[in-house]
Amino acid sequence: MALRSDAQLNQDRLLAAATAAFARDGADTSLKAIAHAAGVGIGTLYRRFPTRESLVWAIYVNEVDRVCASVPRLLQGGPALEALGSWMHAFLDLLATKRGMADALKAALAADDEARLATRASLTAALGTLLGAGVEQGTVRAGVEPLDVMMALGGIALIAGEPEQQEQAGRLVDLLLRGVAAPSQSRASRPSG
Numbered sequence: 001m002a003l004r005s006d007a008q009l010n011q012d013r014l015l016a017a018a019t020a021a022f023a024r025d026g027a028d029t030s031l032k033a034i035a036h037a038a039g040v041g042i043g044t045l046y047r048r049f050p051t052r053e054s055l056v057w058a059i060y061v062n063e064v065d066r067v068c069a070s071v072p073r074l075l076q077g078g079p080a081l082e083a084l085g086s087w088m089h090a091f092l093d094l095l096a097t098k099r100g101m102a103d104a105l106k107a108a109l110a111a112d113d114e115a116r117l118a119t120r121a122s123l124t125a126a127l128g129t130l131l132g133a134g135v136e137q138g139t140v141r142a143g144v145e146p147l148d149v150m151m152a153l154g155g156i157a158l159i160a161g162e163p164e165q166q167e168q169a170g171r172l173v174d175l176l177l178r179g180v181a182a183p184s185q186s187r188a189s190r191p192s193g
Contacts, residue, residue: 013038068126080134095157144180
């Protein structure tokens with residue numbers, strides 16, 4: 001059931017405020033502070049998100065939806081391999097956001113395996129679209145599995161997911177992109193010398 005426009009606006013503000021708060025303050029962020037930052041009362045927050053876990057889950061789903069919805073815009077903006085790189089960086093940002101709410105998200109994911117699999121399917125489908133466009137353009141190797149790329153990105157997030165490791169994460173994404181690039185693209189992107 002769709003929300004009334006004012007309820008949707010409150011929910012959007014709550015999710016934006018909560019996303020920023022969890023990224024900034026981590027798992028112990030105050031729900032009261034989130035409601036205040038969103039310009040709503042704590043009762044509004046609890047009516048929409050009765051538990052911390054339900055709020056965390058809503059943030060995660062909202063971010064997954066945002067990253068997945070960016071695929072058509074990215075593909076219109078340039079070559080598929082570049083779009084894939086931009087999407088990979090956005091995905092890493094999503095995983096970084098998740099860090100501040102990891103414990104609450106783990107509890108939510110453990111409670112609803114079906115929802116976890118649905119978000120994974122959405123992300124894998126988005127990656128599949130990007131990879132498929134790259135294969136059509138001749139910039140991505142055929143046969144690259146979207147789930148493999150997603151797992152590699154998860155590994156990058158685990159080893160280089162802190163803000164001070166952003167430069168290293170960028171280099172690792174570049175390596176991953178070279179690995180999925182068609183041979184002609186990989187040779188073209190190698191530094192000379």
